[in-house]
Amino acid sequence: MENRPMPTIILLTFSNIFMTTAWYWHLKGGEAKPLWLVVLISWGIALIEYCLAVPANRIGYASGWSAGQLKIVQEALALVVFAGFMVWVLGEPLHWRHFAAFGCIMAGVAFLFVGR
Template identity: 65%
Template structure:
């Protein structure tokens, strides 16, 4: 559970670092790059322990990556709706369901 919580927190920061600047189209590029790097440092400070804890508790590297990607997509979907004011259409929901189904194969049959 700590791995999951840390990955959610890290993805919140990374989504803001990668996409938050889109709300400020007039900001200078070097400013948004430096701001994004600063935010990404926080993300790394959460993601690295999350992966170490998860790996030590028996998750494989592949499982950690798939978990991180699914969390990334879920966090981004909320960010896109709330911050960027983009609609969540049935196509995105269908794609998300397919990705979740594909991710489930990574965890099937774990000992």
């Protein structure tokens, strides 16, 4: 199969949006809900994440990406998605440390794709 990074990246981006929501939605306004209900709702949201992540990884792997490349791209996307969620949903500011950490992860992405 030819190298098709875009479907993999798009699916991983959307899967990260759902997983970030599943993990953190309840921190803003959901504290009054019982924990068992929060867990059930989060599992339902995470199911959508899995329905996107599994095909993303299969497409990427079939296109020649290694498991390590898939994982590091997923982690980089997770940071981007989480940064947006943190600012727009949770109302927390970004600091220079966030950007420095992101730079380190992006360096990891580069290391896995250099010479590929």
